[in-house]
Amino acid sequence: MASETPSSFSNILIDWYGRHRRPLPWRDTTDPYAIWLSEIILQQTRVRQGLPYYLRFLEQYPTVFDLANAPEDEVLRLWQGLGYYSRARNLHFTAKQVVEQFNGEFPSTYRELLLLKGIGSYTAAAIASFAYKEPVAVLDGNVYRVLARVFGKHENIAAPASKKVFEELANTLIPATEPDTYNQAIMEFGAIQCTPVAPDCLFCPLQRTCFAFQNGLVNVLPVKEKAKSSRQRFFQYLVLQHQGKIYLRKRPGNDIWQSLYDFFSLETDTLHPSPEALQLEAAETLGIPPIPFSSTGKVYKHILSHQRISAQFYLISLPFRLREEKEESIGLRLYSVEEIEALPKPILIHSFLNEHFF
Numbered sequence: 001m002a003s004e005t006p007s008s009f010s011n012i013l014i015d016w017y018g019r020h021r022r023p024l025p026w027r028d029t030t031d032p033y034a035i036w037l038s039e040i041i042l043q044q045t046r047v048r049q050g051l052p053y054y055l056r057f058l059e060q061y062p063t064v065f066d067l068a069n070a071p072e073d074e075v076l077r078l079w080q081g082l083g084y085y086s087r088a089r090n091l092h093f094t095a096k097q098v099v100e101q102f103n104g105e106f107p108s109t110y111r112e113l114l115l116l117k118g119i120g121s122y123t124a125a126a127i128a129s130f131a132y133k134e135p136v137a138v139l140d141g142n143v144y145r146v147l148a149r150v151f152g153k154h155e156n157i158a159a160p161a162s163k164k165v166f167e168e169l170a171n172t173l174i175p176a177t178e179p180d181t182y183n184q185a186i187m188e189f190g191a192i193q194c195t196p197v198a199p200d201c202l203f204c205p206l207q208r209t210c211f212a213f214q215n216g217l218v219n220v221l222p223v224k225e226k227a228k229s230s231r232q233r234f235f236q237y238l239v240l241q242h243q244g245k246i247y248l249r250k251r252p253g254n255d256i257w258q259s260l261y262d263f264f265s266l267e268t269d270t271l272h273p274s275p276e277a278l279q280l281e282a283a284e285t286l287g288i289p290p291i292p293f294s295s296t297g298k299v300y301k302h303i304l305s306h307q308r309i310s311a312q313f314y315l316i317s318l319p320f321r322l323r324e325e326k327e328e329s330i331g332l333r334l335y336s337v338e339e340i341e342a343l344p345k346p347i348l349i350h351s352f353l354n355e356h357f358f
């Protein structure tokens with residue numbers, strides 16, 4: 001199966017667009033101010049919700065001078081209901097920037113447009129192509145999806161590093177003659193034909209050469225894997241001492257710090273659990289009568305790639321050894337301070353020992 005050549009790909013999309021495009025007011029203008037307004041309003045906003053705002057803004061502020069001269073409170077009031085108010089403040093700021101630095105004329109190239117506040121690569125490409133016909137490809141979620149599916153791109157679109165790959169591909173596909181129509185077409189195609197869920201593959205003009213369709217990967221592409229969010233954990237370390245020695249255990253392999261040594265610990269949902277509950281749980285797990293103990297007061301923190309650890313330490317002098325079967329089942333052993341110095345330990349444990357024992 002061959003893939004589309006750039007010209008057949010763009011021709012098919014432009015042809016499709018001519019038959020399926022939705023009539024939206026910002027598509028019938030080459031005024032960079034109106035295009036910019038629509039792009040900022042439509043960021044994080046659905047077309048149906050953004051449309052009345054676009055019309056109201058244009059009516060109230062027909063030119064960039066009107067917007068620049070408006071009081072900020074008024075702009076924010078007109079924006080009310082759209083959310084993400086920093087967009088409105090940026091909009092107002094950029095209008096002033098255009099008036100003061102560019103005499104009210106929007107810059108006419110992609111590179112210069114990027115100098116304006118709140119204008120990133122997507123908006124700059126949209127204005128440069130729609131208003132000035134500069135052949136620079138737009139890249140929004142719709143475009144990523146169409147390109148990943150049609151050309152079989154498996155790069156994770158949520159990873160910043162993938163942007164370059166898609167940007168390069170997109171810029172080889174954009175035609176020099178109708179870059180504005182092509183950019184509109186590919187975004188519209190992603191919005192209504194090649195949708196995230198249940199795309200209309202059956203009646204798709206790209207079906208014959210679409211990699212995802214031909215390989216049964218429509219539900220797999222694009223790959224979008226968000227970076228795992230960092231998990232906050234709270235460790236309560238009980239530093240159990242007996243006759244000048246301290247209990248430590250070698251950490252098992254199914255968690256962080258595999259094979260390093262640390263103290264007996266209980267993991268809790270909060271940094272400061274109820275002391276009574278903690279004492280009861282410790283007594284039960286260790287097989288000893290409940291004994292009162294309190295934290296040394298300092299919180300130790302450590303950040304790993306996907307976890308943030310906060311730990312508290314409790315110094316406990318035991319008048320007896322733990323029962324042998326408990327020592328074994330938990331993996332605890334008594335070590336002298338000298339022996340502990342030589343053991344591999346997480347930095348957090350090392351810091352605590354440094355402050356209290358070494």
Ligand code: SF4
Pocket residue numbers: 146149150193194195199200201202204205206207210211212213218
């Ligand atoms: S065949 Fe399906 S997946 Fe491929 S471009 Fe068309 S709608 Fe998208």
